[in-house]
Amino acid sequence: MRKHNFCAGPCTLPQSVFKEAAAAVENYNNSGLSILEISHRSDAFVAIMEEARALALEMADLQNKDYEALFLHGGASMQFLMVAYNFLQKKAAYLDTGVWSSKAIKEGELFGEAIKVASSKDENYNYVPKNYSIPEVDYFHCTSNNTIYGTQLKEFPQIGIPMICDMSSDIFSKKIDYNQFDLIYAGAQKNIGTTGTALVLIKKELLKKIKPNVPSMLSYQTHIERKSMFNTPPVYAIYVALLNLRWLEKQGGISATESKNRKKAALIYKEIDRNPLFYGFAKKEDRSMMNATFFLKDESLSDKFNDLWQKAEINGLEGHRTIGGYRASMYNALSIESVELLVQTMQELEKNI
Numbered sequence: 432m433r434k435h436n437f438c439a440g441p442c443t444l445p446q447s448v449f450k451e452a453a454a455a456v457e458n459y460n461n462s463g464l465s466i467l468e469i470s471h472r473s474d475a476f477v478a479i480m481e482e483a484r485a486l487a488l489e490m491a492d493l494q495n496k497d498y499e500a501l502f503l504h505g506g507a508s509m510q511f512l513m514v515a516y517n518f519l520q521k522k523a524a525y526l527d528t529g530v531w532s533s534k535a536i537k538e539g540e541l542f543g544e545a546i547k548v549a550s551s552k553d554e555n556y557n558y559v560p561k562n563y564s565i566p567e568v569d570y571f572h573c574t575s576n577n578t579i580y581g582t583q584l585k586e587f588p589q590i591g592i593p594m595i596c597d598m599s600s601d602i603f604s605k606k607i608d609y610n611q612f613d614l615i616y617a618g619a620q621k622n623i624g625t626t627g628t629a630l631v632l633i634k635k636e637l638l639k640k641i642k643p644n645v646p647s648m649l650s651y652q653t654h655i656e657r658k659s660m661f662n663t664p665p666v667y668a669i670y671v672a673l674l675n676l677r678w679l680e681k682q683g684g685i686s687a688t689e690s691k692n693r694k695k696a697a698l699i700y701k702e703i704d705r706n707p708l709f710y711g712f713a714k715k716e717d718r719s720m721m722n723a724t725f726f727l728k729d730e731s732l733s734d735k736f737n738d739l740w741q742k743a744e745i746n747g748l749e750g751h752r753t754i755g756g757y758r759a760s761m762y763n764a765l766s767i768e769s770v771e772l773l774v775q776t777m778q779e780l781e782k783n784i
């Protein structure tokens with residue numbers, strides 16, 4: 432029995448990806464070797480790495496453009512540090528939309544001035560600040576989707592300075608103009624694949640701005656020169672990312688996945704707004720298509736509701752420990768049927784009180 436997994440990340444992936452990834456652990460491509468025991472310098476793995484990098488650029492519609500793709504260690508959190516280490520000369524501007532932006536700001540402060548251009552902390556990050564101005568700085572950093580609060584940036588400022596975006600929880604979920612960013616990074620464990628690597632898409636032009644004396648392992652230049660193979664890369668995580676990106680392409684790419692994601696989000700938000708027992712956390716205009724956050728109006732119903740969704744084989748609906756309540760994470764691989772089932776359990780609660 433497969434559970435309906437609404438986990439915020441690591442999250443559900445397509446069944447076919449689980450099967451192919453499992454088969455490769457026993458015998459990769461009939462080679463008589465496991466994917467876990469081949470050299471990262473072998474032809475087999477170099478081909479995996481090159482296809483994964485090319486597909487990632489293709490999904491973002493950045494192929495043939497002046498961008499490079501890297502799969503690096505350390506997750507998105509390492510990118511908080513690498514971005515500042517490479518590019519923060521004096522001052523950088525950050526949009527503070529939650530825990531993850533705050534962690535990026537903290538790393539920035541190690542290297543210079545990290546200015547908060549705006550923050551939604553005043554309302555526990557349930558909205559996205561708008562109408563802020565960005566001063567002349569080394570770069571502007573924002574988080575496109577705030578996984579914990581269920582808010583999402585629908586527009587990005589048009590500025591003449593390098594734009595850096597943490598897209599960990601909504602990359603490849605909808606069509607956007609990836610070309611407007613100079614550097615995009617994302618932990619892999621949501622829409623890319625499994626944990627163990629972060630994808631970085633970087634405009635080659637930006638490399639000119641790398642500061643001197645950045646340690647080799649933390650320099651984007653090193654990783655680009657060595658085609659993301661400076662040291663032993665996270666082979667298995669990159670293979671899973673490749674399988675997942677191939678799946679995404681087969682589904683019809685990002686536009687097909689976007690229309691499915693829009694349907695899922697419409698279903699859950701319709702029920703949150705209709706059902707008198709629940710209310711949504713994020714301001715309506717800033718609601719995320721990936722993570723829907725909601726609460727019971729009457730907390731005393733929580734045992735009953737928890738029992739209902741757990742009996743329905745739903746997993747991972749608990750809200751993040753910092754805000755509580757519920758969070759339905761609906762990344763690319765989650766089916767519409769899973770969301771329909773969740774809506775039914777919310778309706779069942781209403782009928783049974």
Ligand code: PMP
Binds near residue numbers: 506576577598
């Ligand atoms: N940024 C965002 C938006 C996230 O959701 C997360 C984790 N869920 C992170 C950064 C941190 O990612 P990692 O655990 O890969 O460092």
